[in-house]
Structures are given as structure tokens and as C-alpha cells.
Amino acid sequence: MITETILTTTARLLSGASVRWVDSQPDTCQRVYFANHTSHLDVILVWSALPHDVRKLTRPAAAKDYWGKGRIRPYIAKVYNAMLIDRKEIKVHQSPVDIMIREIGRTYSVIIFPEGGRSSGETVGSFKSGLYYLAKKRPDLELIPVYIDNMNRILPRGEFLPVPLLSSVTFGPPMWLEAGETKVEFLARAREAVMNLRAREKDS
Amino acid sequence: MTPIQLNWALAGTIVMLLTAVTVIGQLLARQPQLGLNPAAVNAFNARLRAWWIICCLLSVAFLSPGVTILLFGLISFWALREFITLTPTRQGDHRALFWVFFLFTPLHYILVWMNLYDSYSVLIPVYGFLFIPLRIAIAGDTKRFLERVAKIQSGLLVCVYCLGFAPALLDLEYGEYADRSRLLFFLVLMSLVSEGLQFIGDRLYGRNVISANINGTKTWEGMLGGAASTALVGMTYHMAFKPFNELWHTALVSMVIAVMGFAGSMTMSAIKRDRGVRDFGTLVEGHGGVLDRIDAICFAAPVFYHVAKHLLVP
Numbered sequence: 001m002i003t004e005t006i007l008t009t010t011a012r013l014l015s016g017a018s019v020r021w022v023d024s025q026p027d028t029c030q031r032v033y034f035a036n037h038t039s040h041l042d043v044i045l046v047w048s049a050l051p052h053d054v055r056k057l058t059r060p061a062a063a064k065d066y067w068g069k070g071r072i073r074p075y076i077a078k079v080y081n082a083m084l085i086d087r088k089e090i091k092v093h094q095s096p097v098d099i100m101i102r103e104i105g106r107t108y109s110v111i112i113f114p115e116g117g118r119s120s121g122e123t124v125g126s127f128k129s130g131l132y133y134l135a136k137k138r139p140d141l142e143l144i145p146v147y148i149d150n151m152n153r154i155l156p157r158g159e160f161l162p163v164p165l166l167s168s169v170t171f172g173p174p175m176w177l178e179a180g181e182t183k184v185e186f187l188a189r190a191r192e193a194v195m196n197l198r199a200r201e202k203d204s
Numbered sequence: 205m206t207p208i209q210l211n212w213a214l215a216g217t218i219v220m221l222l223t224a225v226t227v228i229g230q231l232l233a234r235q236p237q238l239g240l241n242p243a244a245v246n247a248f249n250a251r252l253r254a255w256w257i258i259c260c261l262l263s264v265a266f267l268s269p270g271v272t273i274l275l276f277g278l279i280s281f282w283a284l285r286e287f288i289t290l291t292p293t294r295q296g297d298h299r300a301l302f303w304v305f306f307l308f309t310p311l312h313y314i315l316v317w318m319n320l321y322d323s324y325s326v327l328i329p330v331y332g333f334l335f336i337p338l339r340i341a342i343a344g345d346t347k348r349f350l351e352r353v354a355k356i357q358s359g360l361l362v363c364v365y366c367l368g369f370a371p372a373l374l375d376l377e378y379g380e381y382a383d384r385s386r387l388l389f390f391l392v393l394m395s396l397v398s399e400g401l402q403f404i405g406d407r408l409y410g411r412n413v414i415s416a417n418i419n420g421t422k423t424w425e426g427m428l429g430g431a432a433s434t435a436l437v438g439m440t441y442h443m444a445f446k447p448f449n450e451l452w453h454t455a456l457v458s459m460v461i462a463v464m465g466f467a468g469s470m471t472m473s474a475i476k477r478d479r480g481v482r483d484f485g486t487l488v489e490g491h492g493g494v495l496d497r498i499d500a501i502c503f504a505a506p507v508f509y510h511v512a513k514h515l516l517v518p
Contacts, residue, residue: 016285156295163301164281166289 003079015041015154016166019049022197024144024172026051030109034131034172035146036124037113037192040066041156042148046111047080049169060111061085061100067150097133118157124194127187145172145190147197170197207382210445212267214386218259226252238399244407254497256397258273258291265385269374270317276371279314280364283495284309286484287359296345297352300336304356308332309364316368319375320475328365333357363495366502378516390447391461391508395500397437398462419473427466433461453515460511461504
């Protein structure tokens with residue numbers, strides 16, 4: 001609890017994040033937050049941006065090969081109640097989507113980064129299919145697009161020291177998998193939703 | 205009166221004046237039949253809230269020089285964040301920015317705290333300004349090189365170097381500590397007063413816009429009228445608190461603060477217009493950023509510091 005408060009406050013101060021909800025509201029119902037990914041701090045940032053009661057019911061999906069290493073990272077992952085997903089070894093009935101569905105059960109929401117890895121931040125990369133299967137297997141989940149702005153300047157790929165600029169996290173309106181929508185169409189639409197939040201951010 | 209008693213008197217006066225203006229502002233906001241522009245009244249009231257915050261924070265200056273310098277250091281740090289966030293940088297600037305935030309900014313304020321004028325007056329404009337292009341050159345990205353260097357240098361100059369001269373007033377060789385802290389209050393107070401008077405002057409008498417591309421509300425009438433009336437306020441202040449030896453010194457310094465404050469908000473407006481934004485930050489939603497509130501003080505501080513040094517120190 002204390003560690004959680006300290007981490008959340010530090011993350012907020014370091015990233016100077018302003019949080020915006022566009023056409024959507026924080027809610028404790030089961031959701032999938034899917035965000036663009038440019039920095040290792042993104043997980044902490046999105047999680048810290050949620051209100052406390054929502055945060056308690058939200059688990060980020062984190063890469064096992066990064067967050068499982070060393071002493072500090074697994075500890076942070078534990079504080080954040082993260083589910084560590086193995087990106088490398090994928091077994092039958094142990095696919096990341098299966099693990100996520102099992103871990104969230106009927107209570108938790110999940111934060112995922114469907115680009116699969118970190119992008120440069122200039123644009124949003126194409127989405128991996130995990131989001132589609134998640135939406136197909138659990139059609140009751142609300143899918144919330146999230147756009148993280150400026151984190152690529154705060155801690156770019158390949159740098160280990162952060163520069164304390166100001167970032168922002170924008171949550172968009174919920175979406176679902178439409179009837180008869182193909183995987184390619186759906187993933188393009190989901191990416192479009194994140195891009196729209198980005199365009200909005202650049203205009204304002 | 206002793207210097208300490210004078211400080212109490214000043215604090216009391218400021219609180220009374222702020223309260224009075226706040227009451228007027230609230231009354232105006234509730235009287236739509238007066239036909240005042242509601243946007244202007246709201247802008248004025250928002251500014252007033254910022255003044256309350258500034259005056260409350262600044263009251264630590266009466267208590268401790270160390271904490272005051274720390275406070276200004278934090279404000280510089282935050283303003284620089286807003287400045288760099290708004291100006292596009294590339295990944296090649298990352299390491300240079302790291303040193304700007306975590307070496308030059310704290311070091312400047314540590315030198316101010318140690319009262320090493322010879323060091324802090326050259327640290328940023330000489331050593332910092334040589335280091336930044338070097339570090340960016342080492343990173344190997346040549347695209348718009350000079351432009352990126354200039355952006356970081358301007359940010360550091362305005363947000364850190366210039367603002368640092370405000371708490372440096374506490375180290376001047378003049379009177380007791382209480383007198384010097386009142387000098388800092390005089391600077392901040394006069395730049396707020398001139399901001400307010402220029403705002404009123406622009407709204408009531410503004411005819412000739414200075415530069416419509418930069419700021420459509422700033423007029424010659426507001427600027428000159430604001431500077432003249434700030435000098436009058438300064439002279440009133442002089443009757444009670446006597447910051448300088450001669451009345452005309454105080455009037456002149458007040459006018460300098462007003463003109464430099466105008467210069468600050470004009471320059472910062474140019475940057476904001478270029479980036480296509482209204483405000484630098486969103487620390488409090490709808491109230492602009494820290495840099496939007498302190499731009500006038502940033503420009504006035506170094507000039508005030510040097511004028512005060514020459515007028516006060518024999």
C-alpha cells in the first residue's frame with residue numbers, strides 16, 4: 001500500500017502526466033485498456049492514471065523477459081499486481097490470451113500494449129492479434145483505447161536516464177468487436193481509435 | 205519601525221489588497237448587467253487566484269533564504285519542463301537535456317545559495333551554452349542542429365538563469381535579511397501589479413495593438429499607461445516601506461519592472477503562437493502553466509537585480 005503510493009506519486013511527478021477522459025468515464029467494470037507503447041514506464045503510467053478504486057481492480061500485462069529480471073522489477077510488478085506474460089515460449093493452452101483470460105477472471109481489468117514492443121513514438125505501430133482474440137473470447141469486456149503522449153521523449157528506446165518532461169494519458173470511448181468483423185478490420189479500427197486520440201492531442 | 209515589523213505590515217497590506225480585489229472580482233462576475241466582457245472578468249479572476257498562490261508561496265522568503273532558493277529552483281525546474289515539452293526536440297537531444305535538467309539547473313541554484321555571483325553569472329550563459337551544442341554534436345544528429353541548440357539554450361536562459369536572479373536578491377549586501385526579503389517581495393509585487401494594470405489599460409484604453417500576430421490584446425496604451433501607473437504604485441509603496449533611498453529611484457525601478465514584464469510576456473507569447481497553443485502547461489486545468497504566470501518575473505528579475513545592486517550597494 002505504501003509502496004504503491006510512493007511508486008504512483010513518483011511516476012506522476014516524473015512524467016508530469018495530465019490525465020484526460022474523452023467520451024468515457026473511469027469505471028470498475030471489466031475492461032481492456034489498450035495503449036501505444038514507447039517506454040518501459042508506460043505500464044506504471046497508465047496504471048497510476050486510474051483512480052484508486054479502479055486501479056485496485058486493474059492488472060497490467062507485462063513482459064516476463066523484462067519485468068521478471070533482477071530483484072527490483074519483479075517486486076514492482078508484484079506491487080502493480082501485474083501478470084507476467086512470456087513473449088518467447090508460447091505453449092498450447094498457455095498462449096498469452098489464455099493466460100490473461102484466466103488471470104482476470106470475472107473481476108479484473110487488464111492493461112495491454114498491442115503493438116507488441118516499444119515503437120519510436122513518431123507513429124503507432126500495427127497491432128498484434130492478441131487484442132482480437134481477447135475481444136472474441138470475452139465479448140463482454142469493454143475495450144478502451146489509451147494514448148500516451150510524450151513518453152518517447154521522457155525515456156526513449158535505448159536510453160536509461162529519463163528527462164522530466166510533461167506527458168499526458170488520454171482514455172477514449174469504449175469499443176467492442178462488431179458482428180462479422182474480420183481480424184484485420186478490427187485491429188485496424190482499434191489502432192485508428194488510438195490514432196484519433198493522438199490527433200486530438202496534437203490539435204489541442 | 206524595525207525591518208521585521210515592516211515585513212509584517214507589508215504582509216498585512218498585501219492580504220488586505222488581495223482580499224479587496226478578490227471581492228471586487230467576484231462581484232463583477234455576478235453582475236452580468238454591467239455589460240463587461242465575461243471572458244475578460246474570468247481571465248482576471250483566474251489571474252487573481254494565481255496571485256494569491258504566488259504571494260502565499262513567497263511568504264517563505266520572510267522566514268528562510270534556503271527554502272526560498274529551493275522554492276525558486278523548483279519553479280524553474282517546472283517552468284523548464286513546460287518549455288521543453290512544448291518545443292520539439294529529437295532523440296539526439298536526450299542526453300543534453302538530461303544534463304540541463306539534472307546538472308545545470310540544480311547547480312545554478314546551489315551557486316546562488318552559496319552567493320557565488322562570479323560563478324553563477326557565467327555558469328549557464330558560458331559553460332552551459334558551450335556544453336549543449338557539444339553534447340548534441342556528439343549524439344550525431346545534425347538535422348536542424350542550430351535550431352535545436354537554440355531552443356534548449358533559450359529555455360535554460362529564461363526559466364533558470366533569469367529567474368535565479370530573483371532569490372539572488374536575498375544575498376545582496378544591503379541592510380538586514382528582513383530588508384532584502386522585502387526587496388524580493390517588491391520585485392514580485394510590482395511585476396504582478398504592472399501585469400494587472402497593463403491588463404486593465406489594454407481593456408479600457410487599448411487602441412493601437414503592438415503586434416497583432418503575437419498578441420492581439422497588448423496595446424501601446426496599455427503598456428505605457430501600465431508602466432506609468434506602476435511607477436505611481438511604486439511611489440505609494442515608497443512612502444511606507446522605502447525600498448530605495450530616493451523616491452525617483454523607486455519610481456524608475458518600478459517602471460523598469462513594468463517594461464521588462466511586458467517584454468517577458470510578449471516574448472513568451474511569440475513562442476506560444478509559433479507552437480499554436482494558448483498556454484504552456486496544464487498544471488491546473490484551464491489556468492495555464494507555471495511559465496505563463498512567471499514570464500514577466502523571469503524577464504524583470506535580472507534587470508532589477510543589477511539596477512538594485514548599483515542603486516543600493518555603495
